[in-house]
Amino acid sequence: MFNVLEPQVCFQEVPGHIALGFVCTGCPLRCPGCHSVDTWDPKHGERLTSQRFLGLLERYKHLMTCVVFFGGEWQEGDLVYFLKLATQQGLATCLYTGLEDVSEQLKAQLTYVKTGRYVAELGGLASHLTNQRFIEIASGKVLNSLFLKG
Ligand code: SF4
Numbered sequence: 001m002f003n004v005l006e007p008q009v010c011f012q013e014v015p016g017h018i019a020l021g022f023v024c025t026g027c028p029l030r031c032p033g034c035h036s037v038d039t040w041d042p043k044h045g046e047r048l049t050s051q052r053f054l055g056l057l058e059r060y061k062h063l064m065t066c067v068v069f070f071g072g073e074w075q076e077g078d079l080v081y082f083l084k085l086a087t088q089q090g091l092a093t094c095l096y097t098g099l100e101d102v103s104e105q106l107k108a109q110l111t112y113v114k115t116g117r118y119v120a121e122l123g124g125l126a127s128h129l130t131n132q133r134f135i136e137i138a139s140g141k142v143l144n145s146l147f148l149k150g
Pocket of ligand 1: 027028029030031033034035036037071097098099117118
């Protein structure tokens with residue numbers, strides 16, 4: 001099981017969706033320039049239980065169409081479990097990971113994945129230079145153009 005910060009409604013992280021976002025604490029990647037250093041400690045945040053997760057999905061069900069996890073792939077079995085619960089509620093699913101790829105087991109539960117660690121000189125998804133990719137799993141399409149501004 002992993003801890004998460006207080007969930008936030010996300011309007012820009014998953015194009016075409018209003019998503020409920022869960023930041024998982026305990027990221028082991030240690031990217032230089034990480035904006036979320038306070039989330040590296042796995043004890044930070046609160047344990048995500050099935051009851052808490054399902055309660056949140058119920059509370060936000062009229063507002064959101066997707067659940068997005070920021071990290072959590074280091075506890076793959078638990079992440080797969082929560083993604084399945086979201087899918088069973090008819091929601092799209094997304095994972096933001098700093099890894100270059102994730103397992104087939106995880107992909108099977110995902111509608112979208114954002115891959116690639118944060119490199120300050122290259123920027124995030126809104127940068128033309130970014131090393132990161134936002135992918136629609138079913139089609140394999142890279143949707144980075146939807147994040148570019150101007
Ligand atoms: S993957 Fe994200 S949270 Fe983890 S260290 Fe890199 S920038 Fe920070």
